[in-house]
Amino acid sequence: xxxxxxxxxxxxxxxxxxxxxxxxxxxxxxxxxxxxxxxxxxxxxxxxxxxxxxxxxxxxxxxxxxxxxxxxxxxxxxxxxxxxxxxxxxxxxxxxxxxxxxxxxxxxxxxxxxxxxxxxxxxxxxxxxxxxxxxxxxxxxxxxxxxxxxxxxxxxxxxxxxxxxxxxxxxxxxxxxxxxxxxxxxxxxxxxxxxxxxxxxxxxxxxxxxxxxxxxxxxxxxxxxxxxxxxxxxxxxxxxxxxxxxxxxxxxxxxxxxxxxxxxxxxxxxxxxxxxxxxxxxxxxxxxxxxxxxxxxxxxxxxxxxxxxxxxxxxxxxxxxxxxxxxxxxxxxxxxxxxxxxxxxxxxxxxxxxxxxxxxxxxxxxxxxxxxxxxxxxxxxxxxxxxxxxxxxxxxxxxxxxxxxxxxxxxxxxxxxxxxxxxxxxxxxx
Amino acid sequence: xxxxxxxxxxxxxxxxxxxxxxxxxxxxxxxxxxxxxxxxxxxxxxxxxxxxxxxxxxxxxxxxxxxxxxxxxxxxxxxxxxxxxxxxxxxxxxxxxxxxxxxxxxxxxxxxxxxxxxxxxxxxxxxxxxxxxxxxxxxxxxxxxxxxxxxxxxxxxxxxxxxxxxxxxxxxxxxxxxxxxxxxxxxxxxxxxxxxxxxxxxxxxxxxxxxxxxxxxxxxxxxxxxxxxxxxxxxxxxxxxxxxxxxxxxxxxxxxxxxxxxxxxxxxxxxxxxxxxxxxxxxxxxxxxxxxxxxxxxxxxxxxxxxxxxxxxxxxxxxxxxxxxxxxxxxxxxxxxxxxxxxxxxxxxxxxxxxxxxxxxxxxxxxxxxxxxxxxxxxxxxxxxxxxxxxxxxxxxxxxxxxxxxxxxxxxxxxxxxxxxxxxxxxxxxxxxxxxxxxxxxxxxxxxxxxxxxxxxxxxxxxxxxxxxxxxxxxxxxxxxxxxxxxxxxxxxxxxxxxxxxxxxxxxxxxxxxxxxxxxxxxxxxxxxxxxxxxxxxxxxxxxxxx
Numbered sequence: 001x002x003x004x005x006x007x008x009x010x011x012x013x014x015x016x017x018x019x020x021x022x023x024x025x026x027x028x029x030x031x032x033x034x035x036x037x038x039x040x041x042x043x044x045x046x047x048x049x050x051x052x053x054x055x056x057x058x059x060x061x062x063x064x065x066x067x068x069x070x071x072x073x074x075x076x077x078x079x080x081x082x083x084x085x086x087x088x089x090x091x092x093x094x095x096x097x098x099x100x101x102x103x104x105x106x107x108x109x110x111x112x113x114x115x116x117x118x119x120x121x122x123x124x125x126x127x128x129x130x131x132x133x134x135x136x137x138x139x140x141x142x143x144x145x146x147x148x149x150x151x152x153x154x155x156x157x158x159x160x161x162x163x164x165x166x167x168x169x170x171x172x173x174x175x176x177x178x179x180x181x182x183x184x185x186x187x188x189x190x191x192x193x194x195x196x197x198x199x200x201x202x203x204x205x206x207x208x209x210x211x212x213x214x215x216x217x218x219x220x221x222x223x224x225x226x227x228x229x230x231x232x233x234x235x236x237x238x239x240x241x242x243x244x245x246x247x248x249x250x251x252x253x254x255x256x257x258x259x260x261x262x263x264x265x266x267x268x269x270x271x272x273x274x275x276x277x278x279x280x281x282x283x284x285x286x287x288x289x290x291x292x293x294x295x296x297x298x299x300x301x302x303x304x305x306x307x308x309x310x311x312x313x314x315x316x317x318x319x320x321x322x323x324x325x326x327x328x329x330x331x332x333x334x335x336x337x338x339x340x341x342x343x344x345x346x347x348x349x350x351x352x353x354x355x356x357x358x359x360x361x362x363x364x365x366x367x368x369x370x371x372x373x374x375x376x377x378x379x380x381x382x383x384x385x386x387x388x389x390x391x392x393x394x395x396x397x398x399x400x401x402x403x404x405x406x407x408x409x410x411x412x413x414x415x416x417x418x419x420x421x422x423x424x425x426x427x428x429x430x
Numbered sequence: 431x432x433x434x435x436x437x438x439x440x441x442x443x444x445x446x447x448x449x450x451x452x453x454x455x456x457x458x459x460x461x462x463x464x465x466x467x468x469x470x471x472x473x474x475x476x477x478x479x480x481x482x483x484x485x486x487x488x489x490x491x492x493x494x495x496x497x498x499x500x501x502x503x504x505x506x507x508x509x510x511x512x513x514x515x516x517x518x519x520x521x522x523x524x525x526x527x528x529x530x531x532x533x534x535x536x537x538x539x540x541x542x543x544x545x546x547x548x549x550x551x552x553x554x555x556x557x558x559x560x561x562x563x564x565x566x567x568x569x570x571x572x573x574x575x576x577x578x579x580x581x582x583x584x585x586x587x588x589x590x591x592x593x594x595x596x597x598x599x600x601x602x603x604x605x606x607x608x609x610x611x612x613x614x615x616x617x618x619x620x621x622x623x624x625x626x627x628x629x630x631x632x633x634x635x636x637x638x639x640x641x642x643x644x645x646x647x648x649x650x651x652x653x654x655x656x657x658x659x660x661x662x663x664x665x666x667x668x669x670x671x672x673x674x675x676x677x678x679x680x681x682x683x684x685x686x687x688x689x690x691x692x693x694x695x696x697x698x699x700x701x702x703x704x705x706x707x708x709x710x711x712x713x714x715x716x717x718x719x720x721x722x723x724x725x726x727x728x729x730x731x732x733x734x735x736x737x738x739x740x741x742x743x744x745x746x747x748x749x750x751x752x753x754x755x756x757x758x759x760x761x762x763x764x765x766x767x768x769x770x771x772x773x774x775x776x777x778x779x780x781x782x783x784x785x786x787x788x789x790x791x792x793x794x795x796x797x798x799x800x801x802x803x804x805x806x807x808x809x810x811x812x813x814x815x816x817x818x819x820x821x822x823x824x825x826x827x828x829x830x831x832x833x834x835x836x837x838x839x840x841x842x843x844x845x846x847x848x849x850x851x852x853x854x855x856x857x858x859x860x861x862x863x864x865x866x867x868x869x870x871x872x873x874x875x876x877x878x879x880x881x882x883x884x885x886x887x888x889x890x891x892x893x894x895x896x897x898x899x900x901x902x903x904x905x906x907x908x909x910x911x912x913x914x915x916x917x918x919x920x921x922x923x924x925x926x927x928x929x930x931x932x933x934x935x936x937x938x939x940x941x942x943x944x945x946x947x948x949x950x951x952x953x954x955x956x957x958x959x960x961x962x963x964x965x966x967x968x969x970x971x972x973x974x975x976x977x
Binding site: 175177192197346347348349350351352353354355357358359360361362365366369382385386388389392393394395 | 489507
């Protein structure tokens, strides 16, 4: 069930109890077959759990789409050091609001997923790193963790299994870069939220220098369902390479924006015109950002045949990312939108790597100048070259994230830039 | 295949062979590409990397192409692998480095004409080598201005390249985290914590040395000289017994600053603020410039030949060799070299033997650099106390380097003074002495009445060696020319001994050291060649506790 709107084409698994306040409570969750999957998992060998997740083909929902089961199998089996599972609840990608809803409505689903994951990887401590601005979500989750401790679901003897698993809800201070996995670890440890150089990778040296796996909220929330029903069950939705369902966060110029849980591979066109009720005032579609602000912009033509799965969006010329679909109609000023995104990244750059620290700010300055009608055509070449210098040259991919919208918008909407540069004409200025 | 070879200390080390810019290189496993390239003669530009600090790989300037890697890799953290093919100058690598350098110049004020770093600036060097001819920035630059970080350190924020070497030095090496990065993105700036500045640090001068640009500069050196006008002379810090390897930077025969010289066995890349700040005495103007001889109640300046002739006559007249004749007592300064001190003990020995003592200030506490084992500002505040001890000199006096000379002051034989100007003693020192000979650098009220005052050079004006607290013998070279006719004490004393005994004295510092080495057992096997620029460990026993 989507929230605030729902649609009959949805396959509500993770979002089944969105809008149902009782599902938030421990009793309510148990009444909805909650913690059954955990019980089942605790009776299974950790290896078996990992195999089940591998069989489901579940891919990381944080944006990169790395196969979750494979990631779990990287954790060292030796128990000479503490193992940690981190849940990345620092949902900060502009356009994304799925994790917040998962935490607000079904916190126990996430806790259950975390505990199963901890069992599978031999982790004795789970940290749920919440975005600093998520006040309500963090409070709901913290209450749920408290209740689960009281009920013996978390703690020294998880559901009577003898396994000890602790869960800590940790609130960040509100920085985009703390959603990057190693930046998150630094922040969790009390350091500056700056991504670390890899290698070493987190499975070898992660939080507090120990073997660590980090998963997105939505990924972990899907785990109980996969364990309860088996990997094959999960594959009934989606494609071979992108199995399962996914929450799509739709924002922008559609009649009914919101979260919709749909099978992967769902046509983008149907999402906009059917599920979301079409464009506001039936205006024409201009562009779609299919995966959050750091992926290339799709033009209306490219969006036309795009299937919303990992491989489908790549084929259309962009990336699925965390499936945050930002829909823009004909009144949208693309230059302004790109400038807004660039200034977001300039503000959020941690400042470690030179190309990102200087580049994000420079790109923003040039875009602002173009928007103010003081740009030149050489500025467009400079933007393309500068963003090329920012791609693949830094520790994390924040600087690549600026390059994608800038380069794609100049390639696809060059006319809009030129109109501003040559005649000071602005789209949708009225 | 990984192969075995012998490394430092004779231990077996695994080595790998790789190709850097077409050149085959064999290095120990775990070496970074940057160091391996350096060994092959290629300097990959870098800012954040420093061999004495951790590598955050954040300046992104040392990116190189490694065959098989999907993107360029930072050479400072990527370690070598067998069969690796590395190109530091591929099209991709140079294009990216050119791009990164352009980013550095976006907000840089280009104030090289008034920047102290100019001429020894990595930003200048790398941009000249690889940067774009013209920048494309058209917009206003960010302005941060100047900030006093406390102590000797001044911060020019606009010149900063945010390499964070200074922050990491304070965190990792001094282990006194007084610097940090404030804010983020291109608003980030290095800063102190509120009013708590670097005046609370003991080693903060090193942040100026490791700053690759002119962001952190020394207040003491500010606007004093251009880098290209300075001569650099390898030397040893004279301000404690640690024996840190330094360079004396001089111009117009004046020392302008002291900089650390890397020596992993003694001081790594670092020196302390105490030592660094005490070089002005090398520039003192109140120097003895010519031999002065008291003849019939009058002081007469004369040339060396005449002065030595007069001294020989006086000594001959004292009847040293006759039983019951005059004995010799000497006081020397541990700021003088082994060669000089050795010449004193040889002369004393030739004149029938006698006590040689030295005085030196001692600090209450050591000031350790906690992140670098074995490095501290030692309690002994002179560079050659150990050398004096090994030559049989005894320490006298108190912890400020005064007193302890009653024996000498009342002596009726020959009183020999080297280096120590006896500033704590009254005028007319050793009134009963048959002969007072002062070999020193400075005029002295206590010794103005000496029968002979001979001008000698300081360590900064001659070649020689000091022996540090651990018994390590280290060489220094002349950075300044001595005033007037001042000569090294070993030369003067050697000539005197030659005149008295007919032996030929040493003609070079090297020969003078050879005489010392043959007299001190623990120096056996040491000569200028084996000591080299990095010093040679003598077999001297370790210093007593508390040194």
